[in-house]
Amino acid sequence: MTLEEFLKQCQQSGDAAYAAFKSLLEKLEDPKTRTEARVFLSDLQSRVGSSDDCFHKYYFRIQDIYLDRYEGYQGRKKLTMMVIPSIFMPEDWSFTFYEGLNRHPDSIFKEKTVAELGCGNGWITIAIAEKWLPAKVYGLDINPRAVKVSCINLYMNAFDEKGQPIYDAEKKTLLDRVEFHESDLLSYCREHDIKLERIVGCIPQILNPNPEAMSKMITENASEEFLHSLSNYCALQGFLEGQFGLGLIARAVEEGIAVIKPTGIMIFNMGGRPGQGVCRRLFERRGFRVTRLWQTKVLQAGDTDISALVEIEKNSPHCFDFFMGLSGDQPICARTAWAYGKAGGRISHGLSVYSCQLHQPNQVKVIFEFLRSGFQEISSSLDLSFEDDLVADEKIPFLAYLSSVLKENSCFPYEPPAGCKRFRNLIAGFMKTYHHIPLTADNVVVFPSRTVAIENALRLFSPNLAIVDEHLTRNLPRKWLTSLAIETAENGLSDDVVTVIEAPRQSDLMIELIKRLKPQVVVTGIAHFEAVTSSAFVQLLDATGEIGSRLFLDISDHFELSSLPGTIGVLKYLSGTPLPSHAAIVCGLVKNQVYSDLEVAFVISEEEAILKALSKTVEILEGNTSLISQYYYGCIFHELLSFQLTDRHPNLERRSEKSKSVEVIRFTTSAISVLSNAELSISDEGYPLVRMDVDQWFLPVPSLVKAAIFESFARQNMTESEIDVTPCIKQFCSDRIWVPN
Numbered sequence: 001m002t003l004e005e006f007l008k009q010c011q012q013s014g015d016a017a018y019a020a021f022k023s024l025l026e027k028l029e030d031p032k033t034r035t036e037a038r039v040f041l042s043d044l045q046s047r048v049g050s051s052d053d054c055f056h057k058y059y060f061r062i063q064d065i066y067l068d069r070y071e072g073y074q075g076r077k078k079l080t081m082m083v084i085p086s087i088f089m090p091e092d093w094s095f096t097f098y099e100g101l102n103r104h105p106d107s108i109f110k111e112k113t114v115a116e117l118g119c120g121n122g123w124i125t126i127a128i129a130e131k132w133l134p135a136k137v138y139g140l141d142i143n144p145r146a147v148k149v150s151c152i153n154l155y156m157n158a159f160d161e162k163g164q165p166i167y168d169a170e171k172k173t174l175l176d177r178v179e180f181h182e183s184d185l186l187s188y189c190r191e192h193d194i195k196l197e198r199i200v201g202c203i204p205q206i207l208n209p210n211p212e213a214m215s216k217m218i219t220e221n222a223s224e225e226f227l228h229s230l231s232n233y234c235a236l237q238g239f240l241e242g243q244f245g246l247g248l249i250a251r252a253v254e255e256g257i258a259v260i261k262p263t264g265i266m267i268f269n270m271g272g273r274p275g276q277g278v279c280r281r282l283f284e285r286r287g288f289r290v291t292r293l294w295q296t297k298v299l300q301a302g303d304t305d306i307s308a309l310v311e312i313e314k315n316s317p318h319c320f321d322f323f324m325g326l327s328g329d330q331p332i333c334a335r336t337a338w339a340y341g342k343a344g345g346r347i348s349h350g351l352s353v354y355s356c357q358l359h360q361p362n363q364v365k366v367i368f369e370f371l372r373s374g375f376q377e378i379s380s381s382l383d384l385s386f387e388d389d390l391v392a393d394e395k396i397p398f399l400a401y402l403s404s405v406l407k408e409n410s411c412f413p414y415e416p417p418a419g420c421k422r423f424r425n426l427i428a429g430f431m432k433t434y435h436h437i438p439l440t441a442d443n444v445v446v447f448p449s450r451t452v453a454i455e456n457a458l459r460l461f462s463p464n465l466a467i468v469d470e471h472l473t474r475n476l477p478r479k480w481l482t483s484l485a486i487e488t489a490e491n492g493l494s495d496d497v498v499t500v501i502e503a504p505r506q507s508d509l510m511i512e513l514i515k516r517l518k519p520q521v522v523v524t525g526i527a528h529f530e531a532v533t534s535s536a537f538v539q540l541l542d543a544t545g546e547i548g549s550r551l552f553l554d555i556s557d558h559f560e561l562s563s564l565p566g567t568i569g570v571l572k573y574l575s576g577t578p579l580p581s582h583a584a585i586v587c588g589l590v591k592n593q594v595y596s597d598l599e600v601a602f603v604i605s606e607e608e609a610i611l612k613a614l615s616k617t618v619e620i621l622e623g624n625t626s627l628i629s630q631y632y633y634g635c636i637f638h639e640l641l642s643f644q645l646t647d648r649h650p651n652l653e654r655r656s657e658k659s660k661s662v663e664v665i666r667f668t669t670s671a672i673s674v675l676s677n678a679e680l681s682i683s684d685e686g687y688p689l690v691r692m693d694v695d696q697w698f699l700p701v702p703s704l705v706k707a708a709i710f711e712s713f714a715r716q717n718m719t720e721s722e723i724d725v726t727p728c729i730k731q732f733c734s735d736r737i738w739v740p741n
């Protein structure tokens, strides 16, 4: 085809011009005809130039875009790019975006795998390859014609005017580095399992108000106007980010989380119309750290109908930010801007380039994987932005763990009454690694709270007399605290009447009471001033040991979930000496950064009979500890242990316990009969357990309940009315359960 014939075809219509360029692209793709086709393009450029006239007459334009401001030693880098009316024409948005990419402090594209979302005519994709030498850059666009034009532009810049390949500093051509593909956001990378290190994009941020655009399919043969209007996305392309018209960006970010490598960076061009706060939040609530690389103000593009934003303002209290002219700084709302624009006024808005990086990438990825597996509706309430890093460090790993549990299990597993094996292992692991005490999961029994642990222990022995530290008696049954059955106890008349005497938390006073009153059970904490050394503990051990009394020592106030836990005398003692059989340690976990009401407690003992009996009390008294609370603290322990090398701390040799001849209090007869007849023993080795007698465990958890569990832990600032689950449960029952008339 001659130049004249080509131009004649172009002159007919935009569609005809596109068809002419498409057949030219076929020639560029074929190495045999490539040189000739490339020379043809140079001739075309010199024949018609880059004028508006050409664009109006022939429905295309070829023009140079300079990539640097100043002449370098090799001259100014420039790209030669062509464009047609049915695709986005590079303008203020594009140039600002490119400026933002340039302002990134480091060269972040070198040798990286990059994708550009919404590449239009491909100039930014090509510029990234030209300037920063990435390993690969994928230019992706939903408009099929944009992809074809980008490919033409790729050949135009990979070969010189004579059709000879242009090599860069690494002896590669643009063809080695760049690929263009038709793709709805990141679908191409997802389908081809491409993991990206950088995702950049300047994509639409106003929903196209044209209802027709919402129903049409996007094909190469759609009308030119429709294809061009893809620069304002239609509902077909994505859901809405709440109320701000940022649906496409929100979807891009979530798709990006799935395909980006953990240390990846996303850079987006953001129109400032919804306000900086809203734009930042879009990223921050999805777990990103945001840096603003660049900001400027641009005129509102004439081809974009902002009435969709006026519509949003009508239905919500939100006001968008526009300005009159380019210089004003007093914002006006979309409605005023729309009216002013209609009357011929010039309106502008802010435009910023944000660089975003995930704070805890692997965990956030797991959370979004769970949301994609059928829980998409929760993502609108997800908030992973935290003012305090300590909170983020605790909450995000937990939400990731919860996500994986909810995603992978149809029902919650039945865990042994002593507590989840994994959790007990972690507690034992922590004791071993951080306090050098050689314990195993079998030395640990988990309880919902410290109070329950203490009450269960007391029930097990039903002591006629127990001395309990005054800080720990608050929730004990009142009748235990008011009984005065000590007299009868001494005469050995009463069996199951428990009497609890309160005592101050100070070891010498406590010991004096123990010596005088000879209780069968002692429950006490350790005062702060006595906690660091083990002498108070040793005295208590001796005093109780001598009279055959059981000792439960509470260390909750001193126990720290940290990689540098403060010294606790009791634990120091246990690292060198086994816990005598009459003593047990109680520890309530309440100190956490996120959920102040989430409690778990555990008891440590080295006497098998006690451990067994305690775990049976859990089942008999239906006092199983919520799995999720165990998951929560389990995550904290896991974080503290996962990076440690195993067996780095060899166990110290422990002194063996002196044998004592004194008789200690045994379980009450009633407890023994209940425990031994209850048929509750289970083994947690081997097969998963299905407990037919505890019906709640083996039923699959409905996804509605899973969603509610996740949401209740993920949300921040929940209101009272949202906590009421009754209407939801009623609705669920009437939807799913057949009720006979």
Ligand SMILES: C[S@@+](CC[C@H](N)C(=O)[O-])C[C@H]1O[C@@H](n2cnc3c(N)ncnc32)[C@H](O)[C@@H]1O
Pocket: 087, 088, 089, 090, 091, 093, 094, 095, 097, 117, 118, 119, 120, 121, 122, 123, 124, 140, 141, 142, 143, 146, 183, 184, 185, 202, 203, 204, 230, 231, 233, 237, 248
């Ligand atoms: C503002 S243009 C940017 C073009 C080019 N990067 C530039 O700066 O000149 C936005 C581009 O996003 C594309 N787009 C819209 N929706 C898309 C989607 N769901 N997936 C991929 N691209 C999309 C449009 O077709 C359009 O080419």
